[in-house]
Amino acid sequence: MAIIAIQNLTYHYPQTTQPALQDLSFQVEEGEFVAVIGANGAGKSTLCYALTGFAPHFFRGEMSGQVLVAGLDTRHTPLEELMLVAGLVFQNPGNQISGAKFTVYEEIAFGLENLGVPPAEMRPRIDRIMALTGITDFANRSPYALSGGQQQRVALASILVMEPKLLVLDEPTSQLDPIGSREVFETIRAMSKQGMTVIMAEHKLEWVATFADRVIALANGEIILNGPPAEVLTSPLLIEHHIGQTRYTTVAKQAQAEQLWPPERALPVVIDEAEAGFRAYKK
Amino acid sequence: MPDNLSLYIERDSPLQRLNPLTKLAISFSLILIGFLGPGYWLATLLFICVLVPLSIWGKIGPEFLQRTVRLILPLALFLFVMQSLFYPGGRTVLWRFWIFSVKLEGVQFAYLTATRLMNMVGAFLLLLLSTHPSTLMTDLTRRGVSPSLTYILVSTLQIIPQMRNKANTIIDAQRSRGLETQGSVRARIGALLPLVGPLVFGSLVDVEERAIALEARAFKAKRVKTSLIHVPDSVRQRQVRIGLVVLTLVMIGIRLWPL
Amino acid sequence: MSMRIAIENLHFTYPSGVVALRNVTLAIEAGEQLAIIGQNGSGKTTLIKQLNGLLRPSQGTVRIGDWLTTEHSVAKMAARVGYVFQNPDDQLFKGTVRDEVRFGPGNLGFPAEKIELLVQQALTLLELTDKADVNPYDLTATWRKRVAMAAVLAMDTPIVIFDEPTTGQDYQSVQRLAQIFQTLHEQGKTVIAISHDIDFVAENFSRIVVMGQGQVLLDGPAQTVFAQAEVLNSTDVEPPQLTRLGQRLAIGPVVYTVENFLAALRKENDMQGER
Ligand SMILES: Nc1ncnc2c1ncn2[C@@H]1O[C@H](COP(=O)(O)OP(=O)(O)OP(=O)(O)O)[C@@H](O)[C@H]1O
Ligand SMILES: Nc1ncnc2c1ncn2[C@@H]1O[C@H](COP(=O)(O)OP(=O)(O)OP(=O)(O)O)[C@@H](O)[C@H]1O
Ligand SMILES: [Mg+2]
Ligand SMILES: [Mg+2]
Numbered sequence: 001m002a003i004i005a006i007q008n009l010t011y012h013y014p015q016t017t018q019p020a021l022q023d024l025s026f027q028v029e030e031g032e033f034v035a036v037i038g039a040n041g042a043g044k045s046t047l048c049y050a051l052t053g054f055a056p057h058f059f060r061g062e063m064s065g066q067v068l069v070a071g072l073d074t075r076h077t078p079l080e081e082l083m084l085v086a087g088l089v090f091q092n093p094g095n096q097i098s099g100a101k102f103t104v105y106e107e108i109a110f111g112l113e114n115l116g117v118p119p120a121e122m123r124p125r126i127d128r129i130m131a132l133t134g135i136t137d138f139a140n141r142s143p144y145a146l147s148g149g150q151q152q153r154v155a156l157a158s159i160l161v162m163e164p165k166l167l168v169l170d171e172p173t174s175q176l177d178p179i180g181s182r183e184v185f186e187t188i189r190a191m192s193k194q195g196m197t198v199i200m201a202e203h204k205l206e207w208v209a210t211f212a213d214r215v216i217a218l219a220n221g222e223i224i225l226n227g228p229p230a231e232v233l234t235s236p237l238l239i240e241h242h243i244g245q246t247r248y249t250t251v252a253k254q255a256q257a258e259q260l261w262p263p264e265r266a267l268p269v270v271i272d273e274a275e276a277g278f279r280a281y282k283k
Numbered sequence: 284m285p286d287n288l289s290l291y292i293e294r295d296s297p298l299q300r301l302n303p304l305t306k307l308a309i310s311f312s313l314i315l316i317g318f319l320g321p322g323y324w325l326a327t328l329l330f331i332c333v334l335v336p337l338s339i340w341g342k343i344g345p346e347f348l349q350r351t352v353r354l355i356l357p358l359a360l361f362l363f364v365m366q367s368l369f370y371p372g373g374r375t376v377l378w379r380f381w382i383f384s385v386k387l388e389g390v391q392f393a394y395l396t397a398t399r400l401m402n403m404v405g406a407f408l409l410l411l412l413s414t415h416p417s418t419l420m421t422d423l424t425r426r427g428v429s430p431s432l433t434y435i436l437v438s439t440l441q442i443i444p445q446m447r448n449k450a451n452t453i454i455d456a457q458r459s460r461g462l463e464t465q466g467s468v469r470a471r472i473g474a475l476l477p478l479v480g481p482l483v484f485g486s487l488v489d490v491e492e493r494a495i496a497l498e499a500r501a502f503k504a505k506r507v508k509t510s511l512i513h514v515p516d517s518v519r520q521r522q523v524r525i526g527l528v529v530l531t532l533v534m535i536g537i538r539l540w541p542l
Numbered sequence: 543m544s545m546r547i548a549i550e551n552l553h554f555t556y557p558s559g560v561v562a563l564r565n566v567t568l569a570i571e572a573g574e575q576l577a578i579i580g581q582n583g584s585g586k587t588t589l590i591k592q593l594n595g596l597l598r599p600s601q602g603t604v605r606i607g608d609w610l611t612t613e614h615s616v617a618k619m620a621a622r623v624g625y626v627f628q629n630p631d632d633q634l635f636k637g638t639v640r641d642e643v644r645f646g647p648g649n650l651g652f653p654a655e656k657i658e659l660l661v662q663q664a665l666t667l668l669e670l671t672d673k674a675d676v677n678p679y680d681l682t683a684t685w686r687k688r689v690a691m692a693a694v695l696a697m698d699t700p701i702v703i704f705d706e707p708t709t710g711q712d713y714q715s716v717q718r719l720a721q722i723f724q725t726l727h728e729q730g731k732t733v734i735a736i737s738h739d740i741d742f743v744a745e746n747f748s749r750i751v752v753m754g755q756g757q758v759l760l761d762g763p764a765q766t767v768f769a770q771a772e773v774l775n776s777t778d779v780e781p782p783q784l785t786r787l788g789q790r791l792a793i794g795p796v797v798y799t800v801e802n803f804l805a806a807l808r809k810e811n812d813m814q815g816e817r
Contacts, residue, residue: 038712039712039713039714040682040684040685040710040711040712040715041682041684045682054495054498058494058495058498079498079503080498080501080503080504080505081504081505083498083499083500083501083503083504084501084504087499088499090495090499091683091710092629092631092683094629094631094632095489095492095493095495095496095631096495096496096499097496098493098496098497098500098502099438099441099493099496100417100420100434100437100497100502101417102289102291102415102416102417105511106417106511106512109511110500110502111500111501112509112511113508113509113510113511114500114501114502114504114506114508115501115504115506116504116506116507116508116509117509118509119509119510119511119513122509122511123511141558141560142558144448145556145558145560146583147582147583147587148582148587148628148629148706149582149583149738150582150583153582158500159499159500162500162501171710174709174710175582175628175706175709175738176582176738177580177581177582177738177777177778177779178738178740178778178779178780179775179778179779179780180581180582180778181738182780203710203711203712203713206783242712242713242714243712243713244712244713244714244716246783247741247782247783247784247787247800248783248787250800251784251787251800251803251804254800254804255804255807258804258808260804260807260808260811271783271786271787271790274787275787275790275791278787278791278807279791452632453635455596455616455632456627456632456633456634456635457635457645458596458615458616458617458620459594459596459616459620459625459627459633460620460624460645460646460649460693460694460697461617461620461621461646461649461650461697462617462645462649463615463617463618463649464615464616464617480635480637481635481636484635484637484679485635488679
């Protein structure tokens with residue numbers, strides 16, 4: 001069953017004439033991992049807000065069409081009820097700290113307290129998530145006395161620990177070190193394998209290509225591509241809409257022009273395919 | 284990046300371990316008695332004989348004294364100058380120079396006001412320095428106070444460190460772009476003015492961001508909240524709290540209906 | 543006056559007791575293009591905050607040209623070192639984009655015409671001209687980051703430092719950023735950037751410093767730095783996409799740009815043809 005069903009969604013922020021999202025329709029199955037890509041201002045964050053009810057409940061503005069999340073119509077369901085099924089990690093980690101707690105450990109517990117999780121159950125859940133996001137060492141630090149990347153890890157852990165049915169992530173690895181970024185993708189991938197549905201806005205195309213089931217590309221608030229990574233990420237539309245492509249795709253395309261890449265072979269989006277293609281031709 | 288958002292000092296002491304409500308009761312009864320209780324020396328006595336020993340019991344004596352003095356000294360000086368010179372209806376002249384005369388009544392009034400303020404500031408600081416705000420929040424929520432209300436209370440308690448952090452952030456941004464904030468008094472005052480706007484505006488932005496952060500963590504969910512930490516309380520402490528309420532009422536009573 | 547940066551035996555501990563820098567020694571010549579990479583929490587931001595005196599050494603010295611950072615106020619240092627914060631929200635405080643951009647040059651005592659010129663140039667460079675009268679807080683985070691950069695570029699300092707400039711920027715903006723760095727380089731300025739975008743670093747910086755646990759682990763050009771996969775791994779850095787691909791294909795030396803990857807591939811191919 002589709003956990004997300006969007007029909008003709010159009011959304012305007014208050015006092016704007018250009019819609020931030022324009023006539024979007026798509027569905028997402030339970031357990032799917034969908035990446036959303038797009039240039040700056042394409043509408044990625046806005047889509048994240050619309051999927052979790054922050055648009056229109058928090059940002060107000062004008063919404064038409066319908067967004068169904070786990071059967072709930074976001075427009076007619078209060079935000080506090082939506083938050084029980086959908087979790088959102090915001091783009092900017094600095095302002096996701098609750099201000100109610102004074103150590104990283106308590107900060108991560110905060111969501112669980114609000115959900116009414118029994119204390120005995122909290123600790124194992126928190127410990128596990130802290131290990132997965134690599135923040136075990138700062139459990140007792142103030143969430144404010146951290147580096148940018150460490151803060152982003154805390155923001156991520158704070159939502160992950162709540163185990164929402166639908167997890168929406170807005171550029172959750174933007175400040176993470178390279179291996180940290182890949183590990184986050186791996187963690188999210190594993191969680192979606194266990195049934196969590198994931199929507200993630202991202203610029204890091206190599207990891208999108210490696211881990212996502214499906215990619216939706218946005219431009220000016222509209223969906224321009226929606227399909228498997230290998231297909232979407234090799235589309236010429238990506239360059240046209242300032243989204244870019246992986247270095248593997250770039251280099252294979254140029255190599256193809258010089259007869260250094262097999263002419264009939266699809267362009268690669270991940271390192272394994274790139275390696276296989278170049279190897280095939282070396283012989 | 285701000286380090287810390289609370290004044291709380293982590294020390295292992297019996298005061299630190301008291302239930303936050305008990306400390307809240309101590310602080311408020313001291314403040315009320317100090318202001319409304321009888322006697323000229325009462326506030327002074329409360330400060331010296333109650334607050335200072337309590338702070339030593341909490342192993343935060345030096346910090347307590349230092350902060351109280353730092354907050355109260357400028358205020359006290361101002362009071363003494365203004366009141367001793369300009370207290371209306373003062374007759375007993377102690378000292379005179381040029382067109383000014385220092386009057387006993389004024390000095391007395393200034394002393395009374397200053398010690399009461401000192402008692403109040405001290406009582407607040409004792410609470411803030413010895414109580415982890417999240418313990419207070421957890422405890423009040425457990426007692427059935429609405430979470431939003433306790434959140435507001437706790438944020439209010441944090442307002443000073445929060446403003447200080449925000450101010451430091453802005454000052455860093457300003458000096459990084461060439462605004463002199465050190466040196467002469469003139470430079471300092473000059474640096475203060477451009478701070479006011481961003482401080483107020485920045486705080487407004489923060490409030491909105493906080494609201495989002497809280498929503499995302501299901502703060503408003505209609506569920507019975509649980510809590511990670513267990514805040515201990517005891518029958519003894521409850522008795523003490525009741526005792527404090529009675530004592531406060533009695534003291535105020537004595538002042539209002541003098542025998 | 544040469545704006546050489548000399549960091550000697552620098553140690554730094556935050557007041558809370560966190561040791562963030564351990565014995566860092568680094569010299570950066572005027573006009574260099576230097577990137578700093580490394581694990582989250584490895585001390586990159588802490589290190590560059592030492593360069594304009596926002597943080598001061600617990601031990602050791604930091605010298606910018608002939609100035610010790612301990613002997614001059616941050617405001618003075620600002621004439622030499624422009625610093626774009628990691629988080630734009632820590633940097634922006636004015637009511638409009640234009641005021642924000644004008645703030646820096648306005649403090650540096652330039653003549654009025656020069657200030658206007660610098661502001662105009664910076665706004666144009668970051669495509670902010672049509673947003674000049676907007677409140678930065680009405681812009682999205684990505685745009686605020688650009689405002690923060692414009693605000694520092696307008697100060698026209700000999701040294702410009704960027705803390706994670708590519709964060710959240712799309713493909714086109716990253717390319718524009720590369721151009722801006724190139725322009726600054728041509729003007730003879732020292733450009734220092736912290737970044738986790740290793741491909742971007744590989745393609746745009748001639749010198750790379752790798753940090754781990756408060757120390758400098760590696761320091762050199764891309765070829766030598768990216769050859770040290772193990773050291774990089776110890777500080778959670780993966781070599782650029784093309785370096786990894788090149789290593790798997792075992793082509794030539796360390797490659798890290800599209801051009802030198804293709805060059806190595808051609809060479810390899812020619813050699814095979816000859817065989
Ligand atoms: N709070 C807001 N009020 C008004 N307009 C907004 C608001 N937030 C975003 N917008 C506008 O809506 C459009 C989509 O913005 P959105 O933030 O969703 O893009 P994005 O794809 O997330 O971009 P980025 O890569 O910069 O994060 C943009 O034109 C933006 O200026
Ligand atoms: N204000 C602070 N108070 C105390 N410790 C801090 C503070 N800021 C950073 N730290 C700590 O100092 C160390 C170095 O932090 P720094 O911000 O320099 O890291 P970084 O390399 O810039 O990381 P990132 O890539 O995540 O931005 C980290 O362990 C961090 O937790
Ligand atoms: Mg966004
Ligand atoms: Mg940093």
